[in-house]
Amino acid sequence: MPKKQINRLKVVLAEQGRTNKWLAEELNKNETTVSRWCTNEAQPSLETFAKIAQKLNVRLTSLFNDESNY
Numbered sequence: 001m002p003k004k005q006i007n008r009l010k011v012v013l014a015e016q017g018r019t020n021k022w023l024a025e026e027l028n029k030n031e032t033t034v035s036r037w038c039t040n041e042a043q044p045s046l047e048t049f050a051k052i053a054q055k056l057n058v059r060l061t062s063l064f065n066d067e068s069n070y
Contacts (some may be wrong), residue, residue: 003040003046005065007049010038012056026055 013023024034025046036042044052053060
């Protein structure tokens, strides 16, 4: 069964020319943790998603795939 792509972190970071390392440093998180978020192996908390949206200056909803994709 294919892994569900719940978030769009990898895409949004790429669109802004940002890296996992940059995001990890901004959030004071381990790079491995951010990498797992970007590959949808794990998901950050909603509070962390809100912080990410703020750091990237995007709407919170832009970090998620449309549920119709499931």
